[in-house]
């Protein structure tokens with residue numbers, strides 16, 4: 001499942017290729033036909049990511065709310081001007097035809113015929129985006145967007161995000177921090193990789209009850225998460241290790257400290273990494289660096 005950093009990259013992509021543009025919206029698969037009808041011909045005002053959800057706001061008081069879940073994905077394509085701020089689903093120049101003569105660039109011939117179960121297709125004069133397999137895809141009003149976002153905890157990647165709200169919430173509950181970090185009402189956007197890596201970097205055992213965190217520890221979890229997720233937006237993938245911890249190896253061969261490293265030696269102390277189920281996903285930790 002994409003963690004918050006990739007949803008933020010997607011929102012940037014939508015903003016840079018579609019905002020201010022009138023969009024043709026359809027549901028080639030048919031399952032979203034009624035929703036698409038409400039958006040067809042409207043102009044996209046902005047795209048906002050909050051945690052793992054994206055809100056595409058249109059000029060007719062309608063908002064497309066999308067949660068990709070485990071299997072959802074966007075794909076993009078378009079002409080030479082259709083370039084995103086991020087590289088997510090970087091336009092593959094699909095849909096271009098050969099130029100009729102040898103002079104001049106290729107001509108954009110519009111989107112190709114949809115392939116597979118395309119729930120939503122957005123088309124501008126310059127490009128298109130196809131959504132497949134989302135967990136949630138619905139048209140709501142701006143008032144409903146407010147309600148949906150009020151249920152979510154603060155998002156570490158949003159500009160004036162409220163870390164104090166996170167600190168108060170996580171410290172108020174006896175629930176283990178490893179479970180609370182996966183609760184989108186406590187903090188929005190963290191997934192399984194960030195949960196494991198942030199707790200390792202802060203030396204906190206995932207089983208520690210929230211009530212047993214000191215305030216400075218809770219604040220440090222927040223600021224570490226902000227730092228790592230901003231790196232994720234910039235890099236386009238989750239890299240938490242330092243060059244020293246990678247010991248000369250490339251980022252891709254040693255991207256994380258504990259995530260998916262059960263039984264392997266801790267990069268700091270050599271102790272074998274442990275794992276267990278927590279909040280329906282496997283959590284990983286070093287029993288020595290994260291003793292309690």
Ligand SMILES: [Zn+2]
Nearest residue numbers: 266269286289
């Ligand atoms: Zn260790």
